[in-house]
Amino acid sequence: MATRSTIMDTNSFRSEHADALSPEIRKLTDKRSKVLGESYRLFYRNPVHLVRGEGQYLWDAEGKKYLDVYNNVASIGHCHxxxxxxxxxxxxxxxxxxxxxxxxxxxxxxxxxxxxxxxxxxxxxxxxxxxxxxxxxxxxxxxxxxxxxxxxxxxxxxxxxxxxxxxxxxxxxxxxxxxxxxxxxxxxxxxxxxxxxxxxxxxxxxxxxxxxxxxxxxxxxxxxxxxxxxxxxxxxxxxxxxxxxxxxxxxxxxxxxxxxxxxxxxxxxxxxxxxxxxxxxxxxxxxxxxxxxxxxxxxxxxxxxxxxxxxxxxxxxxxxxxxxxxxxxxxxxxxxxEQLQEHSRVVGAQLLAELTKLKDKYECVGDVRGAGLFIGFELVKDKQSKSPDKTLALDLIEALRNECVLTSVAGPYGNVLKLRPPMAFQVGDIDWLVGALDRSLAKLGH
Structure with a gap:
């Protein structure tokens, strides 16, 4: 049995990232550290300051639009x-x-x-x-x-x-x-x-x-x-x-x-x-x-x-x-x-098929699996050994964040991207997600 991990902390902002932040974001992170308990964790080395949501999309304070591929709280879409x-x-x-x-x-x-x-x-x-x-x-x-x-x-x-x-x-x-x-x-x-x-x-x-x-x-x-x-x-x-x-x-x-x-x-x-x-x-x-x-x-x-x-x-x-x-x-x-169960089945199957193409393209993508709009995208050092690549997974979610795609990691090794968008996610969003993954993997040299 693998050693117990700390997956909930792997995709986290830490104090050593602070110097790279914009003045506005740094002001907010500094304020959090002063007034909130340290147990709270922010996603990403450069935290996202969100102010609005609609359906499968989120917007930050600068008006930048993001694709939410993680949030099952707003399951039928943000602000339905x-x-x-x-x-x-x-x-x-x-x-x-x-x-x-x-x-x-x-x-x-x-x-x-x-x-x-x-x-x-x-x-x-x-x-x-x-x-x-x-x-x-x-x-x-x-x-x-x-x-x-x-x-x-x-x-x-x-x-x-x-x-x-x-x-x-x-x-x-x-x-x-x-x-x-x-x-x-x-x-x-x-x-x-x-x-x-x-x-x-x-x-x-x-x-x-x-x-x-x-x-x-x-x-x-x-x-x-x-x-x-x-x-x-x-x-x-x-x-x-x-x-x-x-x-x-x-x-x-x-x-x-x-x-x-x-x-x-x-x-x-x-x-x-x-x-x-x-x-x-x-x-x-x-x-x-x-x-x-x-x-x-x-x-x-x-x-x-x-x-x-x-x-x-x-x-x-x-x-x-x-x-x-x-x-x-x-x-x-x-x-x-809105027939969201059938929607999840059909759109999820299409998304899984497109993600599987990345598995065929990249040696570092060990497995792609899921049901409906709930998919695991596993990163490995090579397909033969199946050795988990947690470092790549963490670098990849940061690269996706820069592509305005939001998700995180899961699994005992912290090497699986958990792709779990609101069920408002549409066929037209597949290109955004898969394209961002493709470009990010290429930039990371994989």
Missing amino acids: PAVIEAVNQQMKLLNTHTRYLHEGILDYTESLLETMPAEIDRAMYMCTGSEANDLAIRVARAWSGGTGIIVSQEAYHGTSELTSGVSPALGSGQPLAATTRLVLPPDAYRVAAEDLGEWFANEIQKQIDDMAAKGIKFAGFLADSIFSSDGVLPGPRGFLQKAVDVVHKNGGIFIADEVQPGFARTGDTFWGFARHGVIPDVVTTGKPMGNGIPVSGLLAKSDVLAAFSDQIPYFNTFGGNPVAMAAAQSVLKVIKE
Whole structure:
């Protein structure tokens, strides 16, 4: 297993970059360092000062236009007018907590559950994915009577005490919980296995056995079904089924973290887990749910949730508030009306095909993989060794920034570009992205 990395810090502005900044940008970075905690990180050696967004585009303070190829928060596009209108209208009427009756939360829940397997029939609401995953871990422990949670090697599931303890992507400075176990990611590019699903299921069983040997009872497996922080690992479709079977056989539950692969992004299905034909016990979501309005959710099988909710009261002041529900409902409506799932499938396939041409052209492009508008672009020193080239990946995202294309890196080696644009991304944007990659790779001597 590779050493735990600090992927979240690799694409970061640092103090040694300050002398190269313009006076205006330097003034802002200096002010941040004086008034904000040092844990905050800025992207890029030359940070971008953004002031406006629309669809898949962003503009900086000088009026320069950028193509956003990273942001799944504004999943249906920056400043979508339907969300703006829904939030504005609800703000004029009421915004309060969930201890009063309100149709908004009920109507939205019915709409959301319609997208789920029938077995998943209950919902609870929070503001962030961290809160949703925190509650999911508590539900898993209540259901199983155990404490042990398994996640993938470079997983990211949140920033609360519980979720940071199962988020190795936060780096070696953040200790994992003693009850957390890591499994190697199901990387079809690097794992030599005839049956990736069987291999991955065996890896999970090994960690369950290790827990048992140390007196830790297994509670659940928590995973993002496209393994985005592990470098975007989409397939093959269906390989997760055997792993979920192992989880259930050992008395645990499967928690599908859909913050990144959910809400039509992967194209094939509305939810990432559905690509694998599995039915989770608990589903969590967040960022794309409100298109920028803080809202998250936990959906679950009623009997699994009952183990927690029948015993322990849960209240979240802002979770499920009418304004958040109005935003979330408008997102669902837009996905349906604009056929964004099919759009993601079709445009994503075209983008993947064009990116694959760069793989054929450049020795340093080891693998291109993805589902819908969620693609991993892996940089290596050469195709034969598959040796990760983190330095090139970091130089490449800086070169792309100069081409006004915004993205970042992922994976245990920090060598995979995570290409995850708002679903407003169009066929006409493919040339901008692929052309920028082509020119940047050529300039970098690859």
